[in-house]
Amino acid sequence: MWETKVKNPILRGFNPDPNILKVGDMYYIAVSSFEWLPGVRVYNSKDLVNWQYLTDILTHEVNLKGNPEGCSIWAPQLSYADGLFYCIYTDVKSTQRPFKDSHNYLITSSSITGPWSEPIYMNSSGFDPSLFHDKDGRKWFLNEIWDYRMTTGNKSAGIVMQEYDAQKESLVGQVYKIFDGTSLAKTEAPHIYRHGEYYYLITAEGGTGHDHSVTICRSKTITGPYDLDPNYPMLTASDQPQSPLQCSGHASLVQGPTGDWYIAYLCTRPLLGKAAILGRETAIQEVVWTEDGWLRLANGTTAPEKETIVKTLEPDQQKINTGFLDDFNESLLPEWNALRIMPDSSWCDLASRPGYLRLISGESPQSTFEHHLLAIRQKDFHFIVTTKMTFNPQTYNQMAGVLLFLNSRNYLYMYVTHDEELGKVLRISKSAGGIFTLSDVIVPIANEELCLKVEVDGAVAKFYYRRSDIENWKQLGEIQDVLFLAGGFTGNFVGLACHDMDRKAGCFAEFSYFEYQGLDQTL
Known part of the structure; x- marks a missing residue:
């Protein structure tokens, strides 16, 4: 023994x-x-x-x-x-x-x-x-x-x-x-x-x-x-x-x-x-x-x-690996979850562009019916999520990006959308206790592909972007207290989302990978 x-x-x-x-x-x-x-x-x-x-x-x-x-x-x-x-x-x-x-x-x-x-x-x-x-x-x-x-x-x-x-x-x-x-x-x-x-x-x-x-x-x-x-x-x-x-x-x-x-x-x-x-x-x-x-x-x-x-019965040592990487080849990794609907090919499309996940838009982030969010559990107090996406919104009601989501009243969203004066832009929105706020920071995005990164360390969330894999990351914004993402029966999730409040399935976003890196120093 x-x-x-x-x-x-x-x-x-x-x-x-x-x-x-x-x-x-x-x-x-x-x-x-x-x-x-x-x-x-x-x-x-x-x-x-x-x-x-x-x-x-x-x-x-x-x-x-x-x-x-x-x-x-x-x-x-x-x-x-x-x-x-x-x-x-x-x-x-x-x-x-x-x-x-x-x-x-x-x-x-x-x-x-x-x-x-x-x-x-x-x-x-x-x-x-x-x-x-x-x-x-x-x-x-x-x-x-x-x-x-x-x-x-x-x-x-x-x-x-x-x-x-x-x-x-x-x-x-x-x-x-x-x-x-x-x-x-x-x-x-x-x-x-x-x-x-x-x-x-x-x-x-x-x-x-x-x-x-x-x-x-x-x-x-x-x-x-x-x-x-x-x-x-x-x-x-x-x-x-x-x-x-x-x-x-x-x-x-x-x-x-x-x-x-x-x-x-x-x-x-x-x-x-x-x-x-x-x-x-x-x-x-x-x-x-x-x-x-x-x-x-x-x-x-x-x-x-x-x-x-x-x-x-035999010697062993505890190993905990919270990392997750999906490069969207052939099929979704089974750890993904969706809200109230199954993550299936009707909106999580891997066939139209091989090597990419095409998320077909759903309803708004507060919907309890067709919210097209593909997410995994947050398993660490300190983690980094990165992805690369392609999205060409035509109106402000079309949005896609990385979503930190507790429930429809508490979330953080770094997303690409459309602005009537600036065209395609990157923004951050926040809902805490059902009170919605929109960051004043708006970054125009002219090129096709965009890399996004979110780092959460304790109660602080930082949002970054870059226009190519070789560019340095630029900070888009920072939230000093994310504890509104805690409470209720579930834990916080982090994942990819696409929304369109103009038309059902009115747009889509494509992602080439999604990576979650757990950075907690102790088990």
Whole structure:
């Protein structure tokens, strides 16, 4: 047995609500994708130390158009039984109080990389569903339940469970209320595990912010009653204001290569102690079973660890490479995401000009329907993005370039557009909290191709351009505080966009490459 030092988070950038699963000698983590498609991102590892992007599960047509910010695909759960992978997820259509429209679905596949079955509708009574396969062959479906009658802002009323009939492809029988939650409230993210003579129910409580926590209950019968761990919560950073990992919760459990146990859980790393611009990330930590049968962190506390130990069968060393380069030869690299629509050839065209990505224009940056933005997660506090583009706008309503995007109310855009007096120009726009501002700096661009560069270092963003590969970079502008790109359920994305508010698909921009360089000095 070997002990390997691992620095958290193991999945950097927007990778929330991790669900960990072991099948054979391979480990998988699935994370929430919210309004970004393809949906349900999956990473894999052979030893819990080094993780690689593997696939996205929701690659079929998913109707997310018009879904509000912070809705769509929540808290996927993976399980494996009967030679099949099972994936449970929620498609949230509205979170406006007092109601919540959250539809739960099940899909299956013989391979984690698909193809996956058509979705089976389960229910809509609450979000964060999961599926437990009992040793007697029965399958149990769990979810948080939402009660609009509650007077609190968050109306999570506990955890319910119902049997799933795989032959009928539907829920059957009685609905059991198995946990009311604790005083921490906001009870969600249920997972059941069988260990020894008990069924263990792991839940998230306290909300996904500062008070986020992990709570455990247990019962000798699957339907309860469940007894609460007297020393709850098992994990929280709510009493650890100096910890570099905050908002710790939403955990799932797995047995490691040497027989030890670990939880994967959600955390954030607030920039300058203020805001988590990278979004909610994924960490890992060892846990132990006590003599009286409860689950505890192996460090003897309830605190998350920035640096932890993972026990492996062979010596290993953690390697994290956040770099990304797509030169647009033949097909898009699979790590790209788009907002509420799939990145496909109808608007991400690689055939018309070989070696180039042609982005056909979509609606405005605030659209929740046809926003043609192709983007990747920001995974570093310090990074540089570069690209080379060709674009010939004819009106001020046509624009294309590099977009830093949290949501339709918070973004930074360096883009080429048209000015009635100057012709083709380069500009910067900003939306912070829905307040739109346009930089006074306008640079005429006479030549065909243009190179763009954005460098973000902490809270400062700098924008550069040059007219050829051999020219020195010239600074276009600087934003001193980009913390408005943090907040909500997702993290910041950076990518390429093309918009036309005059006509649908009225123009296009072409890009010869896109490169992201992560420059964080420490893991």
